[in-house]
Amino acid sequence: MRFAPLVRDRPCSNLAILLYRRRMAEDTNEGMLWGPAALQARRETIRALQARLAPNRKAWVEKNRYYYESISRLFRFLIEPGKRVLSIRSDLGQFLTAVNPQRGVGVELTPELAAEAAKLNPQWDYRVADPEQFVADEKFDYIVVANIGDTVDVQRALQNLQAGCERGTRVLIYTYNHLWEPIVGLAAWLGFKPVQEEQSWLSEGDLKGLLNLAGFEWLKTYRVATFPKNIPVVSFLLNRVIGALPLFNRLSFISVLVARPRGFARAPAELSVSVVIPCKNERGNIQPAVERIPELGCHTEIIFCDDKSTDGTAEEIERMRALYPQRDIKLVAGPGICKARNVYTGFDAATCDVLMILDADLAVMPEELPYFLEVLATNRAEFVNGSRMVYPVPREAMKLANMIGNQFFSWAFTFLLGERVKDTLCGTKVIWRNDWQRIRPLIDTWGKEDRWGDYELLFGASKLNLRISDLPVHYQERVYGTTKMNKRFKNGLIMLAFCWAGFKKLKMRL
Numbered sequence: 001m002r003f004a005p006l007v008r009d010r011p012c013s014n015l016a017i018l019l020y021r022r023r024m025a026e027d028t029n030e031g032m033l034w035g036p037a038a039l040q041a042r043r044e045t046i047r048a049l050q051a052r053l054a055p056n057r058k059a060w061v062e063k064n065r066y067y068y069e070s071i072s073r074l075f076r077f078l079i080e081p082g083k084r085v086l087s088i089r090s091d092l093g094q095f096l097t098a099v100n101p102q103r104g105v106g107v108e109l110t111p112e113l114a115a116e117a118a119k120l121n122p123q124w125d126y127r128v129a130d131p132e133q134f135v136a137d138e139k140f141d142y143i144v145v146a147n148i149g150d151t152v153d154v155q156r157a158l159q160n161l162q163a164g165c166e167r168g169t170r171v172l173i174y175t176y177n178h179l180w181e182p183i184v185g186l187a188a189w190l191g192f193k194p195v196q197e198e199q200s201w202l203s204e205g206d207l208k209g210l211l212n213l214a215g216f217e218w219l220k221t222y223r224v225a226t227f228p229k230n231i232p233v234v235s236f237l238l239n240r241v242i243g244a245l246p247l248f249n250r251l252s253f254i255s256v257l258v259a260r261p262r263g264f265a266r267a268p269a270e271l272s273v274s275v276v277i278p279c280k281n282e283r284g285n286i287q288p289a290v291e292r293i294p295e296l297g298c299h300t301e302i303i304f305c306d307d308k309s310t311d312g313t314a315e316e317i318e319r320m321r322a323l324y325p326q327r328d329i330k331l332v333a334g335p336g337i338c339k340a341r342n343v344y345t346g347f348d349a350a351t352c353d354v355l356m357i358l359d360a361d362l363a364v365m366p367e368e369l370p371y372f373l374e375v376l377a378t379n380r381a382e383f384v385n386g387s388r389m390v391y392p393v394p395r396e397a398m399k400l401a402n403m404i405g406n407q408f409f410s411w412a413f414t415f416l417l418g419e420r421v422k423d424t425l426c427g428t429k430v431i432w433r434n435d436w437q438r439i440r441p442l443i444d445t446w447g448k449e450d451r452w453g454d455y456e457l458l459f460g461a462s463k464l465n466l467r468i469s470d471l472p473v474h475y476q477e478r479v480y481g482t483t484k485m486n487k488r489f490k491n492g493l494i495m496l497a498f499c500w501a502g503f504k505k506l507k508m509r510l
Contacts, residue, residue, distance in 0.1 A: 039152050039153070042152050043130060043152050046109065046150050046152075047109045047110050047130075050108075050109050050110050050112070050113055051110045051112040051113070054110065054112035054113040054115075054116050055112070055116070057091070057092055057113065057116055058092060058116060058120060061091075061092060061094065064228075066228070066229065066230035066235070067225060067228040067229070068094060070224050070225045070228070070239065070254075071095065071174070071224060071225070071254060072094065072095060072098035072099075073098075073224075073509065074222060074224045074254075074256060074509070075095050075098055075099050075144070075172070075256075076098055076099055077463075077509050078142075078170075078172060078222065078256070078258065078465070079099040079101075079142045079144075079172075080141070080438065080464070081099065081100045081101070082100070082101065082102045083099075083101055083102060083140075083141035083142055084101060084102060084103045084138075084139070084140045084141045084142070085099060085101035085103070085104050085105070085140060085141065085142045085143075085144065086105045086107070086136060086140040086142070086143045086144070086164055087104065087105065087106045087107065087143075087144045087146070088107050088131050088134070088143065088144065088145045088146065088157070088161075089107065089108065089109070089131065089145065089146040089147040090106030090107060090108055090117060090124075090126070090144075090146070091108070091113070091117070091146065092113075092116060092117045092120050092121065093106050093117040093118075093120060093121035093124050093126070094120075094121065095144060095146075096121065096124050097121045097123075097124075099142075101142075103125075104123070104124035104125065105124065105125045105126075105127065105136075105138075105140075106124050106125070106126045106127070107126075107127045107128075107129055107131065107134050108126065108127075108128060109128070109129075109130060110128065111128050114126045114127075114128050131145070131151050131157035131160070132151065132152065132153045132156045132157045132160070133160075134160060135160050135163045136160075136161075136163045136164030137163075138164065139164055139165070139166050139169070140164045140165070140169060141166075141168065141169060141170070142169070142170050142171075142172065143161055143164055143165070143169065143170070143171045143172070144172045144174060145157070145158075145161070145171065145172065145173045145174065146174045146175075148173055148174075148175050148200075148202060148207070149175060149176065149200045149201060149202060150200070151200075154200070154202070154210055155210055155213055155214055158171075158210055158211060158213075158214035158216065159214045159215065161214070161216075162214070162215055162261060165261040166261075166264070167261070167264040167379065168260075168382075168434075168435070169260065169261060170219075170258055170259070170260055170465055171211075171216060171258070171259045171260070171261075172256055172257070172258055173207060173211075173256065173257040173259070174254065174255075174256050175202065175207065175254070175255055175256075175257070176201075176253065176254065176255070177223070177250075177251075177252060177253055177254065177255050178201045178202065178203045178204075179250075179251070180253055204221055204255060204257065207257055208257070211257070211259045215261060215262050215263070216259040216260065216261055216262065217259060217260050217261075217262055217467070218257060218258075218259045219258045219259055219260060219419075219465050219467060220257075220258045220418045220419070220465060221255055221256065221257050221258070222255070222256045222258065223243070223249045223250070223252035223254065223255050223256075224239070224243075224252055224253075224254045224256070225239065225252055225253040225254045226238045226239050226242065226243035226248065226249070226251055226252045226253070227239055227243075228253050240508050240509070240510065241508065244503070244507040244508045246415070258465050260465075260467060262379070263379065264379050265377065265378045265379050266377045266378075266379075267377065268296075268297055268370070268373045268374055268377040269297060269298060270297070270298060270377075271297040271298065271352075271353045271354055271373065271377055272297050272298055272299040272300075272301070272351075272352035272353045272354070273296040273297045273299070273300050273301065273352050273353070273354045273356060273373060274301040274303055274346075274350035274351065274352040274354065274355050274356065274433070275293055275296070275300065275301065275302050275303065275356045275358050275369070276303045276305060276343060276346035276347060276350060276355060276356065276357050276358070277289060277302065277303065277304050277305065277346075277357075277358050277359070277360050278305045278307065278334070278339050278342040278343050278346065278357070278359065278360065279304055279305065279306055279307065279309065279313055279360035280306070280307040280308070280309050280313070280334075280342075280360075281309045281310060281311045281313060282309070282311075282313055282360035282361065282480065283309070283311045283312045283313045283315075283316045283480070284479070284480030285360050285361060285362055285478075285479070285480050286304065286313065286316040286317055286320055286360075287316070287320060288362060288479075289302075289358070289360065289362060289366065290302065290320045290324055290327065290329065292362070292365075292366040292367060293358070293366045293369065294366070294367060294369065294370060296354075296356075296369060296370060296373055297352075297353070297354070297373060299328065299352065300327070300328065301328045301330065301350065301351060301352050302327060302328065302329045302330065303330045303332055303346045303349060303350060304317045304329070304330070304331050304332065304360075305332045305333075305334045305342045305343070305345055305346040305349075306331060306332070306333060306334055307334035307335070307336055307339070307342045308333075308334065308336035314331060317329070317331045318331060330349070332345055332346055332349045333345075334346075338449075338451040338452070339451065339452050339453060340450050340451055340452055340453030340456065343357060343453045344440075344443065344453065347433075347436050347440075348440075350433060352433065353432065353433055354373060354376060354377075354430065354431075354432060354433065355430065355431055355432070355433050355436055356369060356372060356373075356428070356429075356430045357427055357428055357429045357430070358427070358428060359427035359428070361478040361480075362476075362478065362479070363427075363475055363476050363477065363478050364386055364388070364426065364427065364428045364473045364474075364475060364476075365473065365474055365476065368473055368474065369428075371471055372384045372386075372428070372430040372471060373430070375430075375469060375471060376430055376431075376432065380467075380469065381467045381468065381469030382431065382432065382435060382461070382466040382467045382468075383429070383430075383431050383435070383457075383458075383461040383466045383467065383468045383469070384429070384430040384431075384469055384471050385421060385423070385424075385426065385428075385429055385458070385468060385469070385470050385471065386423065386426035386427070386428035386429065386470075386471055386472075386473040387422045387423040387426060387470040387471065387472050387473065388406075388423050388426050388473060388475035389406065389407075389410070389422045389423045390422070390472035391472055391473070391474050391475070393475050394475075394476060394477050406423055406424070406425060409424045409425070409495060409499070410422050410423065410424060412499050413458065413499075416459075416462070416499065416502045416503060416506055416507065417458065417459075417462040417468065417506070418462070419462075419468055420470065421458065421468060421470060422470050423470065424454055424455065424458060425452065425454050426454075426473065426475075427454075428473060429454070429457055431457070431461070431466075435461070435464070435466060438460075438464055439456075439457065439460035439461065439464065442456070442459070442460040442463060443456055443460070445505075446459060446498065446501045446502060446505055447501040447504070447505070448494075448497050448498045448500075448501040449494075450498055451491075451494065455495070455498050455499075455502070459502050459505070459506065462506060463505075463506065
């Protein structure tokens with residue numbers, strides 16, 4: 001088999017590289033390479049091609065700055081700053097720099113491209129390895145995988161990622177939309193795009209299947225660059241407005257699939273649980289709450305957040321502390337602003353592994369809280385949202401207007417979050433405390449005030465790509481006190497405004 005020298009001092013045209021690539025393929029066939037030898041020959045061709053293009057890579061990225069900045073903007077949206085990030089096929093390290101990690105590791109195929117990256121972004125640690133051979137010796141919060149289409153053994157490369165994963169690790173696969181295959185090929189022939197070795201052109205369905213085989217669960221797909229060139233106003237409309245709408249976003253040039261590792265289950269009995277109960281004028285429900293909340297995990301902390309009640313609620317809580325000294329009951333003073341601020345105060349005061357919200361009206365049965373703990377502990381979800389819309393609801397427990405509003409906002413949130421959420425306003429929500437600490441900085445960043453807390457928690461969980469799951473609950477009429485959910489029309493407008501704010505943040509990424 002004839003291998004012409006590929007790395008030269010002077011650049012060559014895309015046409016020359018395409019002809020070279022064809023000759024290499026012909027030589028491989030002439031040499032009758034079969035089995036693993038043929039795959040290794042393809043790896044060598046890809047490496048040689050990258051080494052040849054490496055000296056001109058910086059100029060190409062600068063020439064297409066708008067396109068690469070569009071991708072960087074998406075990564076900044078998906079990846080929290082100050083985290084540990086592994087970038088497989090890290091190019092010049094520009095995406096690592098864009099997300100500003102606390103530790104960044106880049107992996108590339110050739111020393112030539114790794115050297116170019118080290119000159120431009122020297123603050124990161126670069127390794128030279130094939131994705132199919134690289135196995136991380138440390139854990140990362142985010143793993144970004146690019147150029148998956150010219151990885152020879154994709155399943156092996158994805159399986160190797162498991163070594164760098166923890167429970168909360170997110171894997172981001174950055175790839176071309178396979179619908180653009182004919183246009184990309186034409187662009188490479190005309191010199192508008194760097195030539196690559198022949199691509200696998202994996203569809204989204206292909207990648208989901210490969211992720212599943214490699215031990216990952218696909219969560220969402222984000223799309224960007226409906227129009228990858230910069231034309232003022234036109235590009236903004238196509239990419240940030242029209243490209244955010246259903247169906248139209250399917251035409252985007254770049255897809256980023258987000259997945260999480262399976263496994264990492266824990267026994268519920270190993271976990272401690274904080275049950276946060278926001279309450280205002282709920283004196284008659286305090287003792288039933290204490291008596292009905294089961295012991296959860298290895299320790300149960302009950303936190304009553306009294307939001308400046310006037311009916312003796314705080315005094316009743318103190319009485320329960322004296323009456324049930326064996327239970328870990330705490331009284332926290334709420335700020336007296338709204339339910340959301342009261343819940344956040346309780347979350348901040350909690351000390352256990354798992355945080356649960358239980359409304360003081362006890363309309364959601366406390367006896368069903370163990371179901372939430374089991375789902376979270378077994379890692380079937382990372383944010384468990386109670387749903388009152390599955391089992392029959394007593395007529396007096398939820399007014400017709402509330403029922404209609406919940407159905408509408410269920411549809412809106414399913415679109416905004418990218419996964420089914422049937423009951424956005426159910427007060428029972430369960431998350432890990434360390435995930436709440438990640439959501440906490442996102443509070444008050446949506447442009448609208450959430451007076452109930454449900455929307456900010458759901459939006460925050462979606463922004464962090466936590467696995468959200470509904471859990472059906474039995475909803476009953478309250479026995480003591482009156483509902484705080486009055487002024488339904490006004491509240492509906494407030495919620496609608498928050499949905500618009502969420503659309504701008506989550507879909508348009510403004």
